[in-house]
Amino acid sequence: MLDKKWVREHPEVVREAARRKHLKVEVDAYLQADQAHRELLTRVETLRGELKQASKKLGKMSPEERQLALAEQKQTKASLKSLEAEESQLRQQVQELALLLPMPPSPEVPDGKDDRENVELRRQGEVPEFPFPAKSHVEIGEALGILDIPRGVKLAGTRNYLLLGAAAQLEQAILRLAIEHMESRGFVLCSVPTLVNDACMTGTGYFPGGEEQAYRCEKDQLNLVGTSEVSLTAIHSGEVLNPEDLPLRRIACSPCYRREAGTYGKDTKGLYRVHQFWKVEQVVIGPNDEAWSKEEHLRMLAHATDFMDALKLPYRVVNVCAGDLGQGQVQKFDIETWMPSRQGYGETHSASRFHDFQTRRLNLRYRPEGGGKPEFCHSLNNTVVASPRILIAVMENYQQEDGRVKVPDVLQPHLQREFL
RNA sequence: GGAGAGGUGGCAGAGCGGCCGAAUGCGGCAGAUUGCUAAUCUGUUGUCGGGGAAUUGCCCCCGACCGAGGGUUCAAAUCCCUCCCUCUCCGCCA
Numbered sequence: 001m002l003d004k005k006w007v008r009e010h011p012e013v014v015r016e017a018a019r020r021k022h023l024k025v026e027v028d029a030y031l032q033a034d035q036a037h038r039e040l041l042t043r044v045e046t047l048r049g050e051l052k053q054a055s056k057k058l059g060k061m062s063p064e065e066r067q068l069a070l071a072e073q074k075q076t077k078a079s080l081k082s083l084e085a086e087e088s089q090l091r092q093q094v095q096e097l098a099l100l101l102p103m104p105p106s107p108e109v110p111d112g113k114d115d116r117e118n119v120e121l122r123r124q125g126e127v128p129e130f131p132f133p134a135k136s137h138v139e140i141g142e143a144l145g146i147l148d149i150p151r152g153v154k155l156a157g158t159r160n161y162l163l164l165g166a167a168a169q170l171e172q173a174i175l176r177l178a179i180e181h182m183e184s185r186g187f188v189l190c191s192v193p194t195l196v197n198d199a200c201m202t203g204t205g206y207f208p209g210g211e212e213q214a215y216r217c218e219k220d221q222l223n224l225v226g227t228s229e230v231s232l233t234a235i236h237s238g239e240v241l242n243p244e245d246l247p248l249r250r251i252a253c254s255p256c257y258r259r260e261a262g263t264y265g266k267d268t269k270g271l272y273r274v275h276q277f278w279k280v281e282q283v284v285i286g287p288n289d290e291a292w293s294k295e296e297h298l299r300m301l302a303h304a305t306d307f308m309d310a311l312k313l314p315y316r317v318v319n320v321c322a323g324d325l326g327q328g329q330v331q332k333f334d335i336e337t338w339m340p341s342r343q344g345y346g347e348t349h350s351a352s353r354f355h356d357f358q359t360r361r362l363n364l365r366y367r368p369e370g371g372g373k374p375e376f377c378h379s380l381n382n383t384v385v386a387s388p389r390i391l392i393a394v395m396e397n398y399q400q401e402d403g404r405v406k407v408p409d410v411l412q413p414h415l416q417r418e419f420l
Numbered sequence: 421g422g423a424g425a426g427g428u429g430g431c432a433g434a435g436c437g438g439c440c441g442a443a444u445g446c447g448g449c450a451g452a453u454u455g456c457u458a459a460u461c462u463g464u465u466g467u468c469g470g471g472g473a474a475u476u477g478c479c480c481c482c483g484a485c486c487g488a489g490g491g492u493u494c495a496a497a498u499c500c501c502u503c504c505c506u507c508u509c510c511g512c513c514a
Contacts, residue, residue: 042470044483046482048482048483055438055495058495070494071494076494
């Protein structure tokens, strides 16, 4: 969400943000509704004030006087009621429109329509060249008997899978290593709800707009999160934090659920796009400081690339273009990892910086150093690792001619084996 | 799942339908005093929204907020309904 006063004063910046992000946003409709609402609100409040004053006198009146005044009060009350109804409807409309206003992208964000126009910043690691016909992770996994997609589909429909034995162990080892990697850098491991209420979804910016992507438990009006970012970011919603507690650096390792509606026919093979996966996610809640926020963003990116370096996987970092940014994101870096079966880099990580977009929606603030009015925090997040998508890269990049998969060095102590 | 109790300011804890944005205590802040990390006294102390004056920020006016949302009433923290949450007891259970 954007600051309402700021939007009033900078409508052209918001329009430009929408244009760059290729979002259709009715900025003018918002401004209009906002002004109409404020005018109406003044009228309602004035009338309410008068009514209240009159009402207070009523208690001390003589019976005859009261009869007269009562009649008048009733009439005024009726007109107030209809005004109030109008006002509340208008307020709701303003709020709905406000939730759709886009956060302006940072100046460093390149122009572009979609992910094809993202700008590569750097590449790391050697793309492997196999002296034998390379197999896909599905072929490798099925041959080893550690991946079973048909039975996953039998249990839960398309985009579901089973990891058996070594593949499941590999997954756990990677998640475990990722957690240790982040803990050694001062992040606090958290176990968080993955079934959350609407306020969390709206607060982090997934609603409205993302309803179709989330599994919903209607009976309880709860939603399965697509990422623990939602839970981690919402932990302190509605609170005023102490400055000495900031920044909060936290991770969670959680299952993630995505409906993947509207992706029919896209990435249908294998483990790339699935309904349920595990992710170690990093979330940072910090002070309202643009410069700090930018630095932290890069640090969080480095936490992830360092982990990729430890796994010795080839990847590249891209500067996500404006058109590929979400409504609330100010800047985003993706890490894409080399996947031989795709003959290309596939997105495995996403590092986002939000400024105070999420924290405004969540009403998450802190008391600045030395007192004063509470300010909205800044929030950021990034993947540390997500599985099984990362398994694609590991299995395919580490495959051997004999069909086995070499276990990355750093994982060998965890897995107690050299090959899958 | 069954039975009961309750949700009030940073915390604790009062509150008769109008005099309640809310007593009191603690804490916090400011000042006074005391020859010094104490004691005492005095004052002060929420958030949000709209408008005005002002322009980096202090002030003024108005409105809202006693878990959330509805209702009754001229008037609701106070009465009624729904929901959410917390606690106690019983049952069930990883």
